[in-house]
Amino acid sequence: MASQMPYKIDVHSHFLPPAYQKACHENGHSKPDGMPALPDWSPEQHLSLMDNLNIRKSILSISSPGTHLVPNDEALAAKVTRDSNAYAAALKKQHPTRFGYFASLPIPNIALCLEEIATSATEGCDGYVFLTNGHGHYLGDSLFDPIFDELNKRHALVFIHPTTPTCPCSPEAQARGEQPVKAAPLAGKYPNPMLEFFFDTARVVANLFMSGTIKRCPDVRFILPHLGGAFPPLLSRFTGFSTLVPGPWDATAEEETREAFRKQIWFDLAGFPFPGQIRGLMDGAGVPHSRIMYLSDFPFTKPPGVEMLLGKMDEGVRGMFSEEEIEDLYHRTAEALLSMGDKPDVQEK
Template sequence: MTHTDPPRTDPRRIDVHQHVIPPFRGGAMTGRAGAVGWPAPAWDERSAIAMMDRRSIATGVLSYAAPLSGPDDPAGAREVSRRVNEYTAELMKNRPDRFGHFAALPLPDVDGALAEAAHALDELHADGVMVLSNVHGRYLGDPAFEPLWAELDARSAVVLVHPTAPPVAPVPGVPPPLADFPYDTTRAALHMTVRGVPRRYPRMKVILPHAGGFLPYAAHRFALAARLPTGENAGQPGGTPEDFVTDLRRFYFDTAISSGPATLPSLLAFAAPEHILYGSDFPMLPEDWGTGFDAALDEYPHWEPGRLHAVNRENAELLIPRLGMP
């Protein structure tokens, strides 16, 4: 039986998809947004907390969702990731009740990413790490990244895979965040799955933003990859299409920009109930746009008892127990 009573806004949401823009990166972020025709995001601690109060968000887990440097500047990526992570860690240290932290890693520099992950998780007490869906055109199933996944799996770490522009031309007239970002999330998840990453590293908990792109809707179509000869998909884990779907269901999914009347039912039908998390995508998604998606989530008429609260809070507490502490 479905729950048909009008749901009430949960006053204690945990937002696993919220972004930080340190003051020393504001210009870079504004320039990047302008280059793709997207509203320039602005962020500071006070406005972020005010936004969370307006939207019933108790805690926002912050991440820096942009390339750290150009493809030929690994030293720059290491420097920027360290500065961003130490800035965000200080925010979390001062307000652990309001902020969490997914640390930026300087991929494709695997040695740098391993060092930064250790520093962030051990010294800065980050709640997890964040990587982009592709790094200068290299996707996350790349064998070169195996040492990082092995280390994060050993730590049972939480990993947010944030989308970025794919290495293809955008749809004319459509900013990449609208079409290309969910496309690239899907590509990243498929590449990891075909290469067997979720199966080999089951203790690593990977969050896909925006309901996983197109993955829930097309998961059983994608599972036909299991029927292809393994020689054409080196690294494919093998098994049946059902096994492939099981691997896809290992991912976690957030609801940012994804509570529309077609998207939400697809996500709920596919994802494990405890693997769906609330996300706002603030400030990359302007607040006045995001509140409409909040309302759609709250007003969805077919929630089973307790499931909306699980999405809003309980699932995040299971994933990151610190967030459930009083």
Template sequence: MSDRIDVHNHIIPPRYRARLDELGLTAGGLPSPDWSEDLALAAMDRHQIATAIVSVSTPGVHFGDDMRARHLAREVNEFAAELTERHPGRFGFFATLTLPDVEGSIAEAAYALDELGADGVILLANIGGTYLGDPAFEPLLTELDRRGTTVFVHPSKLPGPSAEGIPPYIADFLLDTTRTAVSLVRSGALGRHPNLDFILSHGGGFVPFAAYRLAMTSTFDADRTVDEFLGDFRRFHVDIAQASSPTALPTVLEFFGSDHVLFGSDWPHASDKGVAYFRTLYDELGLDSALRAGIDHKNASRLLRRNATTAHPATALS
């Protein structure tokens, strides 16, 4: 059995899917794929994934009504916790919160982390066009920092209309991740919350490729140096979902460092064919065993707050 931990793996609970269908919503232009417990386990076995840390993808659970969002978040999180309990060692989960409802998000984080045993929380990169470094979200970040929480950041639909012929999931998701990373760095949120560990999806969007430009241009209106900004950008962890190509992964590793890079598949939204394609690219890179072990499970094991891998001692989390 592989010891691989997949930190970017999605669930689509039936009642959550029904709500999306009712509202005509998609994951950034991508219709919800088939998902079931059996399909998930079979895909994990095909892709040598010992443990999947599951989460609900964009568009999350808040569709304009705080109370309905709180109810749906609770339902989704309890579904994930029950899945984890049925398959000890095969699943963990990042809890869904209710932003822009900050009060509800704080309450649901407490319940999910304390009562359900969540490994962390998932936040969308932007909520109605507001990015995570915005002062409106500071009370939530403060509480998550107090708890030493791992925060998985997933891209969402960019504010504003989509470009004709380019669904958001193709290119906009990468910009959305980059924007929220810049928002967190420029707002000083990373410095104020040293106990938060952020995992950015898809290799960090454009951050590893554009970090020096992002840092340098950020000095134009801030009393900080390029190196100070770069230091903040390097604090992020990233997953390699759709970022394990021979051109992308070396850049990701060079910028963030080998200890900040984690395995991710983005199944089932990436499709089984897509996951297989990028996993094959990853396997063909010829990384040395120590580097692969870090990406596959050791780096994740330092971030996850509960032992989600009881069934596979090789991946027991510290």
């Protein structure tokens, strides 16, 4: 089946080097986000999957729980982050045509993030990965302005990956010294990636716009996973509310937001996008096909699941898109995005 499809560039796949696995097990993340276990991973396993499914190149990233594993343990965050990014850099050098990577940024440690941005750039990273929140501090919070200003100067590519929603979410709660608390009321029934990841992505989309981060950083390019999670049906609500009701946020017109989707933001097809979710993104939020890219989500999705989802994806895209558009989805858009480097002008096709 896969050999009959166009080759693919995988923008959403993960790696778990031995030192990272060890750190997770030792610090309370053996079953991250309510999943049954950390998955096994090795470069050999990953390359085998790629060969079987005609994936020409995979862009690797550390998934949730990220590299800042324990609140306030900055020494551990520094070690896990550096070890993981150095491992990815070495793997890319060993297999430059097969692997790229997004360097981990261990929010909420601002100084460490800035240091890793510079170091990983010299090591050849393809961009940077953030979790949606770092121990209750959400992307778009003013705390992260120095990081996004630096990324804007570098015309950086940023991949955002969801994690478990966490509080405190407000500056007032943080000022009171409250400790981070997981904010997932259904976590005892369902793994957080099933529902909560989508809600946390929606929070970050709204917060990045209403904080003014997107507008202030026009040269940062964003990849949102899972077709943007749960945000599309909320688009008119958060933009309309922000302009209608005065408050401590940036009034964000809906058309301005839609324009950013067309110029500054890309989306991957992780999860179960067909038949309904992709319609919400394209028809509801006005996102064109040329902003959407392939992913495998390996190894959190095991090889049989990756193959099954690819079959459903291929059936879905062939019911919606032309052959040329399918080539865009599977590889052309990702190739163009990853080759942009420091070019500030991103033009729509």
